[in-house]
Amino acid sequence: MSKTIHLVVLLHGINGTSSELDYVKEQLIQHFDSDGVVFENPSINEGFTNDGCIKGAERIYDWIMKKKEEMNVGFISFVCHSLGGIYARAVIGMMYRDEVIPGRMMPMNYITLATPHLGARQHAHLGDTITGMVVKVICGPTVTELTLNDHPTKDGCLFSHLSDKHHIDSLGTFRNLVVYSNVSSDITVNYLTGAIRREHMDEDKGVKVVHDDRLEILKCKKVRIEDKLYTALNALPWKRFAVYPKRMLFAHTDMVTRKYGHHVVEHLLTQFYHPNKD
Template sequence: MSSSKEIHLVVFSHGLWGNPSHLKYLVEQFEEKHGDNVHILNAKCNSSKYTYDGINVCGDRLVEEIHAEVKSLQDKSSNKITKFSIIGYSLGGLISRYAIGILYQQGFFKLIEPILFITFATPHLGIRREDNKTFTKIVTWMSSTLLSQTGEQLIFVDKYEGDEPILLSMTRPDKIFFIALSEFKYRKLYANTRNDRTVPFWTAAISEIDPFENFDELEIVTNEKFGDIIESISKIENVQKIPFNQMLTNTIKEVLRYLLVAVATPILLPLWIIFVLSTITVQGIMSRRRVRKISAMKTKNSNIDSSKDFGTAIGATSLEEDAVETALNIKNFLATSSPTTPKSLSNSKLFENTSTSASMSEFTTSLQFPRVRVCQAQCEAFSNLNKLKWEKYVVFLDAFNAHAAIVVRNRLHTKGKEIIKHFVEEAFII
């Protein structure tokens, strides 16, 4: 009779509009390095249209899939799961934060040790910015209206407990979600500095500032082994005057940039609107109907398979995902730096000396740069989450869509391979 083996269960959770194939390269590289020492679950319960249903509904589904995987492992052998890690990409990081709270509440971690919680380009502080620009308001309205409960939650207009948004409630130190997160031995995150127009640096890095909005004013030190990872930054106080020729070249580039948008928008925007008003609208309607039925069944204390479809819905595609990301890209492509928030709620240590180089490993804020203008609830969430220790990997990818590239989401986005190598070789701990 063979002796039992202790298993480290590692769960991967994809992002909004996503499916397990988005993490295929990440999982393959991880399995090649650690496959003999772990059991991998690339979660599929929230594929495509189901990501509209909200962080809580998706989190409950993920919990069910984890329990099913644990049961399957235990039924097939005498092996015992003793360790647990979870990796979330984009929205998957928020779904994972919710799921571990439910698992904690259920007593999952009484016998299983939580090891590593890690996120890639996750909007920990949502995607809302206090911006008065008309285009920003339109995109915000569309996000909250067409993307069902998930959209409302990402811009802090939902009511999870009373009048409190779920992304704030999940950061309260007395809540199960925060307690569960604190139980993990390691908490790590990867945040893009530029070219991620879906999840900007400040929300992925749980920071109240975005120093990379003025990239040319920074002196940057990168990792010796992994050049796409920034180790520290300092602000160049006396920025050298740009030569006239370079200034002229930059001006021409800016003009061409805006001309491109001006020419492309009348052509692409109507097509995008038609697409939104068809596929995405249908998805949002079906999601709201699905969520209402799930809520009604929970109220009656009945069991329900929350992944069950309740009608005919159009399947989400990569075209749908790219369409919404394109809208966010246009919004942030045209956006300028936000003004300073009047008051900081941060209890974090500030960099008092403006000439001091700021390390990125635990970066939260600095007096050297203006704060991102966000709502009160986001400020509180920032303060609460940074009460925990995070190891932060700050990434600069020379890619148009760094949000997709950071996990090498498909064959068109391959520039993040060095980041995956870093995760596999350096960040993950057995």
């Protein structure tokens, strides 16, 4: 019988390419070199990240199932940047639905870097109606979903679907749930949505990456869709890490690069669980 493989899938974000995660992949290979682990950053969503999160997730799901046919995949992990983390949540739900996990593959790591878990509606003060109209006309399905504008009442948006019991249960099968989020300077994904938080971290330029293990309590009278997503996702045992970026404005993409994100990737290596590790 062939050796059981731990397949680690690295997923890029919107308008991205698989090569963006080459440095992360390189470091993972160096630190977890084994004939029992395979690291792959598929290119199947390159050029197609604007056609909706579910379509992108379906392409990834089909790709994983083909890998399952090619090799004896017994363990599965995801390391994701930005939108890649949302794709993975949808894929994980599909795998759970079809009893691929945890029956045929054991879920190991779900690790995200600057993924908008609570959506990316960072300019809601402009007015949801106006913002929603502009997004739908100009940006297309994926951004409409990311800004929580894909349903007129906000109650049936994709992010609500990805935070229902089925999807929370599917994420809960993973041994290791880790999120990294930039404390500042990320103009695409702010700290709260990337870290699944309600309150910002204080800026401290003396550190690089810090464990955010604060206890938060909902105090606001009006509950937003983001609060509902937060409540659902916090049924899970997340490990949260606050990242203090090195450059202004470029923090979102810097997080996975050799020159400006090496401190993040080095930390990620300490959080990655491999069944043959140690």
